[in-house]
Amino acid sequence: MSEAALAQKIDDPGLDETAAKLTPERIRTTINRVLQQENSARLKAFVGTCVSCGLCSDACHFFLSHDRDPKYSPAGKVKQTLWEMIRTKGNVSQEFIVRAATIAYTECNVCKRCVQYCPFGIDTAYLMTVVRRICHLLGVTPLYLQDTSHSHASTFNQMWVKDDEWIDTLQWQEDEYRDEIPNLRIPLEKEGADFFYSVIGPEPKFRTQLIGQAAVLMNECGVDWTMPATPGWDNSDMSMYSGDLEIMGRIKRAHFETARRLRVKRVVMGECGHAYRSVYDVGNRWLGWREMPIPVIHALQFYWEMLKEGRLKVATQMEEPCTFHDPCNVVRGMGLHEMARDVVRAFCSNFIEMEPNREQNYCCSAGGGVINCGPPHTKTRVLGNRVKAEQITATGAKVLIAPCHNCHGGLEDIINHYKLDVKLVFLIDIIYAHMHKSNAI
Amino acid sequence: MHSIYTFVTGPLVWVAFLVFIGGLAGKFVYLTSLAKNKDPYVFSYLHLKYALRSIIVWLIPFSTRNMRLNPVMTVVTFAFHICLIIAPIFLLAHVIMFEEAWGVSWWTLPDAVADVMTWVVLASIVFFVVRRRVVPEARYVTGPKEFVILGLVALPFLTGFLAYYQIFDYQTMIILHVLAGEAMLVAIPFTWLSHVMLYPMIRGYMGSEFGAERHVKDW
Ligand code: SF4
Ligand code: SF4
Numbered sequence: 001m002s003e004a005a006l007a008q009k010i011d012d013p014g015l016d017e018t019a020a021k022l023t024p025e026r027i028r029t030t031i032n033r034v035l036q037q038e039n040s041a042r043l044k045a046f047v048g049t050c051v052s053c054g055l056c057s058d059a060c061h062f063f064l065s066h067d068r069d070p071k072y073s074p075a076g077k078v079k080q081t082l083w084e085m086i087r088t089k090g091n092v093s094q095e096f097i098v099r100a101a102t103i104a105y106t107e108c109n110v111c112k113r114c115v116q117y118c119p120f121g122i123d124t125a126y127l128m129t130v131v132r133r134i135c136h137l138l139g140v141t142p143l144y145l146q147d148t149s150h151s152h153a154s155t156f157n158q159m160w161v162k163d164d165e166w167i168d169t170l171q172w173q174e175d176e177y178r179d180e181i182p183n184l185r186i187p188l189e190k191e192g193a194d195f196f197y198s199v200i201g202p203e204p205k206f207r208t209q210l211i212g213q214a215a216v217l218m219n220e221c222g223v224d225w226t227m228p229a230t231p232g233w234d235n236s237d238m239s240m241y242s243g244d245l246e247i248m249g250r251i252k253r254a255h256f257e258t259a260r261r262l263r264v265k266r267v268v269m270g271e272c273g274h275a276y277r278s279v280y281d282v283g284n285r286w287l288g289w290r291e292m293p294i295p296v297i298h299a300l301q302f303y304w305e306m307l308k309e310g311r312l313k314v315a316t317q318m319e320e321p322c323t324f325h326d327p328c329n330v331v332r333g334m335g336l337h338e339m340a341r342d343v344v345r346a347f348c349s350n351f352i353e354m355e356p357n358r359e360q361n362y363c364c365s366a367g368g369g370v371i372n373c374g375p376p377h378t379k380t381r382v383l384g385n386r387v388k389a390e391q392i393t394a395t396g397a398k399v400l401i402a403p404c405h406n407c408h409g410g411l412e413d414i415i416n417h418y419k420l421d422v423k424l425v426f427l428i429d430i431i432y433a434h435m436h437k438s439n440a441i
Numbered sequence: 442m443h444s445i446y447t448f449v450t451g452p453l454v455w456v457a458f459l460v461f462i463g464g465l466a467g468k469f470v471y472l473t474s475l476a477k478n479k480d481p482y483v484f485s486y487l488h489l490k491y492a493l494r495s496i497i498v499w500l501i502p503f504s505t506r507n508m509r510l511n512p513v514m515t516v517v518t519f520a521f522h523i524c525l526i527i528a529p530i531f532l533l534a535h536v537i538m539f540e541e542a543w544g545v546s547w548w549t550l551p552d553a554v555a556d557v558m559t560w561v562v563l564a565s566i567v568f569f570v571v572r573r574r575v576v577p578e579a580r581y582v583t584g585p586k587e588f589v590i591l592g593l594v595a596l597p598f599l600t601g602f603l604a605y606y607q608i609f610d611y612q613t614m615i616i617l618h619v620l621a622g623e624a625m626l627v628a629i630p631f632t633w634l635s636h637v638m639l640y641p642m643i644r645g646y647m648g649s650e651f652g653a654e655r656h657v658k659d660w
Contacts, residue, residue, distance in 0.1 A: 041476035049639040054578035058510055070581030079582050116659055117507040121647035290485050335656030359657040
């Protein structure tokens with residue numbers, strides 16, 4: 001291993017201890033299985049077309065934050081992983097696999113920004129998911145990420161939330177917000193409601209107020225909604241990122257089937273980016289659906305709809321200067337940036353754009369499952385995103401809106417590390433504080 | 442000497458074009474049938490409008506953010522590709538050969554312009570070589586193969602230039618020139634020079650994904 005690679009070596013038993021058990025035979029057959037049987041045309045086209053010009057580099061926040069260190073450039077990451085696996089026909093060492101896993105899981109957010117910088121549109125994010133798939137099949141996965149995937153497999157949610165805890169939490173939130181809105185309800189298991197509201201594991205676990213605030217919004221907008229009392233309520237999907245595509249498919253199926261069971265017309269999803277990617281881009285395709293089998297809309301679309309229909313009314317505006325972080329999965333992934341801005345502008349009188357913004361925005365560096373790789377890898381993603389800190393500082397904003405859970409986690413660490421004088425909020429935090437509440441006492 | 446000349450400008454040209462066209466066609470069939478079997482959703486998501494949008498936008502200088510971030514590279518790349526394609530097709534000497542062989546001919550470039558274009562191609566290749574040596578992110582991913590490919594592209598232009606100005610022995614140079622051109626054609630399907638065909642294929646697919654599915658620009 002090179003000196004540079006050694007210097008970056010991070011202790012993670014999920015990588016080291018598992019890799020130590022690998023035989024050369026197993027490494028070779030697994031790599032070749034993935035490269036030849038699971039993947040084909042796209043992989044071959046992307047790898048065969050790359051002219052190694054390095055023009056994709058300017059896309060990547062890791063590269064920019066590490067003073068243009070080519071090891072962090074998109075093509076550089078492919079060189080250190082796939083190119084070598086292909087060149088050696090899978091004859092690589094255990095150390096190589098650990099390094100490849102570290103790169104693919106923790107130094108790439110699969111944010112797809114590099115697609116917009118490569119003259120051919122080569123999808124390095126996809127190539128990194130191929131590397132992750134290989135590592136997953138070899139059992140070499142960051143420990144925390146694997147734990148999250150285990151949680152998905154056994155509980156159908158990301159955070160080991162037990163079935164009764166889930167219901168308790170919803171009822172607690174209902175109670176809590178009834179102090180303010182006496183007729184507030186969180187309707188459970190209401191068959192035939194217009195939509196079911198789905199959230200991700202961290203909401204009941206430690207960001208519970210988001211559920212209460214959403215309930216206030218639903219109450220004020222007078223919508224016919226429900227939440228399931230069974231597994232299938234969690235829309236998140238870290239198995240999609242760990243490379244465990246089989247579990248990913250099971251989780252997504254459970255989510256869609258819950259919507260079918262409740263006979264709702266659609267699903268409205270909380271402020272989460274990767275969960276959205278999993279229902280419209282990855283999970284649905286794995287299950288054989290071209291589109292989502294049941295319409296799923298993101299919170300940003302829902303807020304926008306409510307605002308345009310006049311159901312959600314602005315009571316006051318936030319005057320503090322604020323800026324907006326475009327989460328990759330709903331912006332570069334779904335083009336919701338203008339809707340988001342409409343809502344932000346309605347509630348905030350002093351909105352300042354980051355540069356670059358919209359589909360050109362830098363990733364938070366937590367996405368793509370990187371934050372779920374846990375504490376051993378925190379430094380990697382925080383130091384790998386200095387440009388984000390600079391981008392935020394340059395706005396002079398005091399409030400940073402990030403409508404995505406992973407972005408929140410990542411930006412929180414960035415704010416702390418770079419000592420940014422900015423308060424981080426979800427969009428629902430602002431809506432809740434500034435909306436017209438006709439039922440409030 | 443003359444028989445070598447007849448051979449390289451006769452049967453060998455046929456072979457080179459056959460390998461070039463056959464190789465690319467084979468690659469196209471191979472990749473699309475592979476995609477049909479293993480990546481069928483590539484076809485489900487293809488969308489003509491967004492495929493064309495992406496292909497066209499990326500052919501317009503300075504239309505993308507990255508082109509604006511790297512202005513020198515953008516100018517050189519566009520100048521290089523334009524000259525690389527236009528000069529050989531519209532070169533008087535080439536057109537005359539076609540006319541003699543098949544009786545077809547087309548508009549030709551004034552020699553002075555073709556001359557400048559050849560200079561542009563050669564200077565661009567020097568630029569690419571230097572860039573690959575000094576720009577860290579390009580240097581890191583560049584291997585010996587890349588220089589060989591650049592050399593293969595440079596040679597027909599260099600030898601053509603030397604032959605035209607009759608520097609060194611004209612006969613030898615012209616034979617080398619034809620051989621170099623044939624070598625380049627043959628290399629296209631088997632190296633990343635195949636981006637001549639894969640550019641529209643990949644852009645078409647990624648452009649469709651970005652435009653029709655993700656509702657964003659891919660530039
Ligand atoms: S920009 Fe595209 S072709 Fe150039 S090195 Fe990056 S991936 Fe390869
Ligand atoms: S982090 Fe984003 S820009 Fe960087 S290599 Fe990964 S997908 Fe590309």
